[in-house]
Amino acid sequence: MKFHNDDLARLILRLTCGGILLFHGIFKVFVDIQHVKNLVTAAGLPAVVAYGSIIGECIAPIFVIIGFKTRLAALVIAINMFMTIWVAHRDIALKLNDYGGWMIETNMLFMLTALAIFFTGAGRYSLSKGKGLWD
Secondary structure: OOOOOHHHHHHHHEEEEEEEEHHHHHHHHHHHHHHHHHHHOOOOOHHHHHHHHHHHHHHHHHHHHHOOOOOOOOOOOHHHHHHHHHHHHHHHHEEOOOOOOOOOOOHHHHHHHHHHHHHHHOOOOOOOOOOOOOO
8 A cells, every 4th residue: 555645744844844933933922032132132133133033933934834935934944043043052053962962953953844845845735735936
């Protein structure tokens, strides 16, 4: 018996990456954007750059979940995760935590999953039905 459904796999990737990341974004919107501003300004960037994390962790995940402009949204997420590593975690990027896990594994999982979505597209189970340059 052969079971093969690329579109279902794409849906699972989209829901996982977008759904979990959305919690981080909602937290930043309603609780702790100031922390992000502090990290950004400490890195020598203007505080307004902190609002890019809301785009990358709130708006783009919603687009990924529903499957609208999915490739573009996934690229935004991947870039956002790269920036979180560079701005907030570069000093621990090569370190392990107390349990042997990579200190930036969550950021890397989001970034690489977003890149997988970027390269595979939204698939049939999406708002766009996987049609269009960015879907």
